[in-house]
Amino acid sequence: MKELFLIYKNEIIYTTIIVVSLLIIQFTMKKAAHRVGKQSEIHISRTRLMLKYINILVSLIAVFALAFAWGIGYKDLSLIFSSVFAVIGVALFAIWSILSNVTSGIILFFSFPYKIGDKIRIHxxxxxxxxxxxxxxxxxxxxxxxxxxxxxxxxxLILQKAVSLIKKDVYLDEGKDSL
Known part of the structure; x- marks a missing residue:
């Protein structure tokens, strides 16, 4: 075990630094998402969705960083990721509307002026x-x-259409069961 540590000493140190750094970044990003959600009075389920996106982003960064730390060369890594991204690109082109809706969902999280419980009209x-x-x-x-x-x-589509607020927080006024 000691020999193994001596052989891979630098890689283990780099891995530890990367993992600790990414955990700090992830914690900071999650705190920021919670703060934005609280200040904007965003429903908790939407905040949880943003937390999933943060986890995916940090995981992708971890894969890149750990691959470099363990000595995978730029050429090898670029070949692997270009192949993967080519396949993903073709798949995403085939399902571009799903990607469009997810991106719109992220935009709605940060800038949609209406909340759960508001009565709206979509024109x-x-x-x-x-x-x-x-x-x-x-x-x-x-x-x-x-x-x-x-x-x-x-x-x-909600980002492309005009939306009017009819009444704010209908659930608070009438109760959710009355709808």
């Missing part, structure tokens, strides 16, 4: 929607219309 000329925001997911909004139906509306 869509083909099918206008009036209802209460029940939940904001990664891909779409859940809206309960006046007839009590659940309407899912894609996040990328």
């Amino acid at each position: 869509d000329k083909d099918a206008p929607i009036i209802g209460v925001i029940d939940d904001i997911k990664a891909f779409h909004l859940h809206i309960i219309n006046d007839e009590g139906e659940l309407v899912t509306y894609p996040n990328n």
